[in-house]
Amino acid sequence: MNKKLQTKDIKPLYERLGAMESIASKVTYGDFIEIETGRGFAKNGEIYELAKALSPWRKGPFRIDDFEIQSEWNSYIKFDILAPHINIEGKTVVDIGANNGYYSFRMEPYKPKQIIAIDPWAIFYLQFLFINKFINSKKIDFRLIGMEDMADEGIKADTVFCLGVLYHRSDPIAALKEIKAALNEGGELIIDNLVIMQEGCYALCPPASYAKMSNAYFIPSIDTMIGWLGRAGFVDIELIGTKKTELSEQRKTDWIEGLSLNNFLDPNDDTKTIEGYDAPVRAYFKCKRK
Numbered sequence: 532m533n534k535k536l537q538t539k540d541i542k543p544l545y546e547r548l549g550a551m552e553s554i555a556s557k558v559t560y561g562d563f564i565e566i567e568t569g570r571g572f573a574k575n576g577e578i579y580e581l582a583k584a585l586s587p588w589r590k591g592p593f594r595i596d597d598f599e600i601q602s603e604w605n606s607y608i609k610f611d612i613l614a615p616h617i618n619i620e621g622k623t624v625v626d627i628g629a630n631n632g633y634y635s636f637r638m639e640p641y642k643p644k645q646i647i648a649i650d651p652w653a654i655f656y657l658q659f660l661f662i663n664k665f666i667n668s669k670k671i672d673f674r675l676i677g678m679e680d681m682a683d684e685g686i687k688a689d690t691v692f693c694l695g696v697l698y699h700r701s702d703p704i705a706a707l708k709e710i711k712a713a714l715n716e717g718g719e720l721i722i723d724n725l726v727i728m729q730e731g732c733y734a735l736c737p738p739a740s741y742a743k744m745s746n747a748y749f750i751p752s753i754d755t756m757i758g759w760l761g762r763a764g765f766v767d768i769e770l771i772g773t774k775k776t777e778l779s780e781q782r783k784t785d786w787i788e789g790l791s792l793n794n795f796l797d798p799n800d801d802t803k804t805i806e807g808y809d810a811p812v813r814a815y816f817k818c819k820r821k
């Protein structure tokens with residue numbers, strides 16, 4: 532068994548999920564991923580308690596019969612920006628930093644051949660296993676690995692989604708080259724990254740943290756991001772859009788412990804992070820492997 536599934540917090544939950552039956556459900560893919568089992572699962576029941584035990588739920592939301600998993604992020608806001616650009620019918624897709632698979636699940640109606648969802652954090656994998664007890668996806672192959680492991684796993688895809696991950700990589704151009712290596716010739720990358728809205732080729736390199744994230748390394752301007760993509764071997768680079776993160780997208784809910792966006796911004800000026808940098812803006816790009 533993968534060592535990440537043997538830790539004292541994860542193992543009992545993994546075993547509970549192993550013992551859980553698959554439950555045939557009707558699934559509707561909208562802002563919520565809505566799961567109807569016909570069994571009336573409700574707040575405070577056994578399924579609800581298991582979902583709670585799998586917290587923190589960062590990505591979602593999901594509805595299971597009569598209760599909602601209100602994740603920290605309303606992930607449909609990002610999905611809606613990307614939806615007009617999703618062209619994956621019959622293709623092999625990689626979802627890097629898949630978290631609990633919310634976006635991978637949302638891609639099912641687009642009829643891909645296969646989705647390889649990768650994320651190195653065990654708790655998100657367990658959330659995926661839980662949701663998949665209802666959805667029973669045969670297309671999503673979730674691997675508990677990081678993007679740096681894709682080459683060793685022999686992963687090759689027609690389309691890669693790399694959403695909200697690049698600023699967590701300490702060497703972003705090397706990370707983009709890892710993505711290039713995982714793409715078939717002519718394959719497509721859809722990527723978003725935090726950016727600074729500054730003219731010219733600059734990147735912010737916070738020495739300690741950005742919006743309280745100690746694992747945010749480089750936050751490029753749009754021109755710098757385009758330069759990184761070009762240097763890594765991508766062409767036909769197109770900016771799809773930019774979006775400031777609002778409290779309607781990221782906020783504290785009952786499904787996470789601790790803090791969220793309003794704690795990461797300056798309490799007296801929400802255009803700045805708590806460290807005094809410009810508040811988070813994401814830019815969305817698509818491009819092709821040469």
Ligand SMILES: C[S@@+](CC[C@H](N)C(=O)[O-])C[C@H]1O[C@@H](n2cnc3c(N)ncnc32)[C@H](O)[C@@H]1O
Binds near residue numbers: 629
């Ligand atoms: C900010 S979240 C973004 C999640 C989702 N893709 C989205 O855009 O909403 C970053 C995700 O990347 C995952 N992650 C962290 N390091 C990673 C790595 N080396 N390779 C792949 N995923 C990673 C985290 O576990 C987390 O689920």
